[in-house]
Every structure is written in C-alpha cells, then in structure tokens.
Amino acid sequence: MTEKEDLNSDIKEFSEDSLKSIAKEIVIRRLFVNTHITVYVCVNLLLIAINFFTHNPYWWALWASTGWGAGLLIHIFSYYIFKKGLFSEPGQSFLAYHIFIFLIVSGLLIFIDGFSLQDWNFDWFLYPILSWALALVIHIALYKIYGTVKGDSLGMSWLDNKINKELEKSKGKM
DSSP, X not given: OOHHHHHHHHHHTSOHHHHHHHHHHHHHHHHHHHHHHHHHHHHHHHHXXXXXXXXXSSOTHHHHHHHHHHHHHHHHXXXXXXXXXXXXXXXXXXXXHHHHHHHHHHHHHHHXXXXXXXXXXXXXXXXXXXXXXXXXXXXXHXXXXXGGOBOSTTSOXXXXXXXXXXXXXHHHHO
C-alpha cells in the first residue's frame, strides 16, 4: 500500500458525525478566541485610561495586560493546535486551560501581595480573583448552553449553521 493510499484510508474512517463534531468544536473555539481578544482589548484600554487619568506615576495597568495577555496567548495557541488536529479528544482541554491559568495567576497575585514592599491596608488581590472567578463561572455556563440559541427560520441554531459552513470548508480542502 502506498503512502497516498494509506492517507486516503485514514480519511475515509471519519464519519459524517465525527467531522461535524470536529467542525463544531472549531467554530466554538474560534468564537471564544475572538470574544476573548475583543474583551481583552476593551478592558485593557479602560485600565490604561484609568491609570492615566488618575495621574498615577506607577503603570499598574501593565501588570493586568501582561498577565491576561499570557493567558490569551495560551488560549489562541490551544485553538490553533486543535484546528491542526493535535488534540485527540475535542472539548476536554478547552476549559482546563482557563481553570489552569486562573489558578496560576491567582497564586501569582497572592504572591505579589504577600511579598510586595507596599504596606497595603486591604487585600487588593481579592478583587481581580473574585471577578475572574465570576467570569469563569459565566464562561462555563455559556459554553454549556451556547448551542441552544436559535438563529434562522429553518430552525437550526446559529451554532449548527456555523458548523455546516465549517464542514463545507473542510470537504472543499479534501
């Protein structure tokens, strides 16, 4: 059997349902990456504006941009890894990245608070940690219910329409 025949037999093993499942995961991941980029830019512009207009000589907003930016890059990276087919089980690692990054950054914030030379009278790190925890809970809830939103007159959800378009693109490349 030639290498080309072997590759074709591997491709034929994918059923229509498995291709649809992969396309669905790509659409969901792309949606969340685009949403996170938009929220990142908007919130960080707001933080920089607050930092600037309060005439604070210390640019604390850059700490938030840097930490969140690292998480955003990991999120984008995981999307491209999945899209290229490097994850064998779709969906299992999607929220794990968010939870992992939340735990790492929360630990970092607690560390910074505990070892900073400033004499704070309050535990400032609780505000970003609790806000992020709330956003994480909302994120998980939206991820669980997102496919139920109806989008067009044919009764298909918006997500189903996007999945079908992704399937058409995938079939065109084969």
